[in-house]
Amino acid sequence: MTAQLIDGLALAKATRADVAARAAALTAQGRQPGLAVILVGDNPASQVYVRNKVKACEEAGIRSVLEKYEATMTEAELLARVDALNNDPMIHGILVQLPLPKHIDDHKVIEAISPAKDVDGFHIASAGALVVGEPGFKACTPYGCMKMLESIGMGNLKGKHAVVIGRSNIVGKPMALMLLAANATVTVCHSGTADLGAMTRQADVIVAAVGKRDVLTADMVKPGAVVIDVGMNRNDEGKLCGDVDFDGVRQVAGWITPVPGGVGPMTIAMLLVNTLESAERSLKSN
Numbered sequence: 001m002t003a004q005l006i007d008g009l010a011l012a013k014a015t016r017a018d019v020a021a022r023a024a025a026l027t028a029q030g031r032q033p034g035l036a037v038i039l040v041g042d043n044p045a046s047q048v049y050v051r052n053k054v055k056a057c058e059e060a061g062i063r064s065v066l067e068k069y070e071a072t073m074t075e076a077e078l079l080a081r082v083d084a085l086n087n088d089p090m091i092h093g094i095l096v097q098l099p100l101p102k103h104i105d106d107h108k109v110i111e112a113i114s115p116a117k118d119v120d121g122f123h124i125a126s127a128g129a130l131v132v133g134e135p136g137f138k139a140c141t142p143y144g145c146m147k148m149l150e151s152i153g154m155g156n157l158k159g160k161h162a163v164v165i166g167r168s169n170i171v172g173k174p175m176a177l178m179l180l181a182a183n184a185t186v187t188v189c190h191s192g193t194a195d196l197g198a199m200t201r202q203a204d205v206i207v208a209a210v211g212k213r214d215v216l217t218a219d220m221v222k223p224g225a226v227v228i229d230v231g232m233n234r235n236d237e238g239k240l241c242g243d244v245d246f247d248g249v250r251q252v253a254g255w256i257t258p259v260p261g262g263v264g265p266m267t268i269a270m271l272l273v274n275t276l277e278s279a280e281r282s283l284k285s286n
């Protein structure tokens, strides 16, 4: 068996086209969605991601405001910028690109963003909303993974076992909660898991989100399982690769996401969805 590919690029393109149509309708009512993107420092990867977000906004008719600061910016200065953007009625979403320089407490900065503008879905209020099933912004990467599952008819996971590898606050934990909300039986594995393969071999859906290549190999996958690869690593040749041994696992899995061209593009597409929905909510509440 060779797995079918879940094409994140194509799904992201369709999602962004839908956002563009809805953004145009809002703009026609005098409420163009607005996203503020804050980049502190000169991390080369962050510069690329931020550029891609700004470009995606432009293409979808979302106004973006990019604020770039030197790595020497203080935490107090950054908090003051977040506060100003919280109070700017033209801004519906605020995104602070991570990682931040070490002298800035990213937790403190995220908590300073108004939950009503937390389009990254990282605020404790957004995480709490997900826990109790209340409306709130969903973290973009796991939200994108759920959309990929929906795209192959796996939106309802009743009777299915999902295994998440990784327990980060921005991917692993919200991913587990979203899978649970879709009725899956969920197992979260991590560095303290005794026998990872014994867990993954039981799974109908596996989400690998560790940040380490070859965490999941073919012998660890049940034939026909769906494999979602959130990882972004470099192999020995410097080529981008995920957490999954793609060539091996694709011989066993039923569906698999590639890296690049899988989860990454969906992360940006879901950021646009969250920004648009924030603008739609603000229109309703006025």
Ligand SMILES: Nc1nc2c(c(=O)[nH]1)N[C@@H](CN(C=O)c1ccc(C(=O)N[C@@H](CCC(=O)O)C(=O)O)cc1)CN2
Residues within 6 Å of the ligand: 049, 095, 096, 097, 098, 099, 120, 140, 141, 232, 240, 259, 260, 261, 262, 263, 264, 265, 266, 267, 268
């Ligand atoms: N504030 C945030 N910071 C960070 C987030 C985030 O969601 N919010 N996530 C990551 C980085 N990230 C978005 O910011 C991101 C990373 C990768 C991609 C992507 O499309 N990757 C491509 C490959 C790109 C390449 O060739 O290098 C792919 O997978 O096809 C999108 C977004 C950390 N920080």
